[in-house]
Amino acid sequence: DVKVTQSSRYLVKRTGEKVFLECVQDMDHENMFWYRQDPGLGLRLIYFSYDVKMKEKGDIPEGYSVSREKKERFSLILESASTNQTSMYLCASSPRTGNNSPLHFGNGTRLTVT
Amino acid sequence: GQNIDQPTEMTATEGAIVQINCTYQTSGFNGLFWYQQHAGEAPTFLSYNVLDGLEEKGRFSSFLSRSKGYSYLLLKELQMKDSASYLCAVRDSSTGGGNKLTFGTGTQLKVEL
Numbered sequence: 001d002v003k004v005t006q007s008s009r010y011l012v013k014r015t016g017e018k019v020f021l022e023c024v025q026d027m028d029h030e031n032m033f034w035y036r037q038d039p040g041l042g043l044r045l046i047y048f049s050y051d052v053k054m055k056e057k058g059d060i061p062e063g064y065s066v067s068r069e070k071k072e073r074f075s076l077i078l079e080s081a082s083t084n085q086t087s088m089y090l091c092a093s094s095p096r097t098g099n100n101s102p103l104h105f106g107n108g109t110r111l112t113v114t
Numbered sequence: 115g116q117n118i119d120q121p122t123e124m125t126a127t128e129g130a131i132v133q134i135n136c137t138y139q140t141s142g143f144n145g146l147f148w149y150q151q152h153a154g155e156a157p158t159f160l161s162y163n164v165l166d167g168l169e170e171k172g173r174f175s176s177f178l179s180r181s182k183g184y185s186y187l188l189l190k191e192l193q194m195k196d197s198a199s200y201l202c203a204v205r206d207s208s209t210g211g212g213n214k215l216t217f218g219t220g221t222q223l224k225v226e227l
Contacts (some may be wrong), residue, residue, distance in 0.1 A: 028116070107156050
């Protein structure tokens with residue numbers, strides 16, 4: 001069974017802090033994704049990665065960066081946290097092959113920026 | 115870009131059948147997914163359609179019409195535990211990176227006694 005683990009369930013950070021959200025998957029998936037989920041807006045893609053060292057911008061990359069140094073780990077970085085980045089952050093992974101491969105999600109990190 | 119529409123909320127009775135619709139506009143359709151998400155939990159995969167027609171999986175079925183840009187999720191014999199948000203997501207090959215999914219805002223289903 002695929003397991004996607006996000007390091008923190010809840011985080012509270014101050015405006016201007018640098019924030020790291022960590023995600024690890026144990027199924028050797030090539031693809032990894034970071035989404036944020038907000039009421040009324042649904043899931044929006046921030047960044048994704050198809051392989052180690054590779055990254056591509058999603059629909060809302062502003063204010064974020066990512067790191068994929070190892071295949072199993074995909075980190076989301078908020079260089080200088082702002083209150084509008086208060087949200088639920090969801091990491092997901094999927095294998096490269098097969099169009100019907102679903103995303104497997106972690107349990108999410110609820111980030112509050114004060 | 116993509117535009118995915120689904121109703122915000124629906125209410126149904128335990129034991130009944132409910133249909134949740136999803137319409138989409140995309141330039142390079144490459145599959146449609148339905149996910150279930152309970153409050154405070156991660157989305158979990160329910161179904162996948164890439165060809166027209168009905169896919170049945172137990173109490174849940176999903177239908178796709180590519181020419182109409184339309185899908186629905188059908189839930190039969192509703193149970194209280196089916197109260198959740200149902201997310202429609204479309205894969206678009208024209209956006210580059212075949213596995214990128216764009217999600218609708220979700221339909222919050224409430225099952226009542």
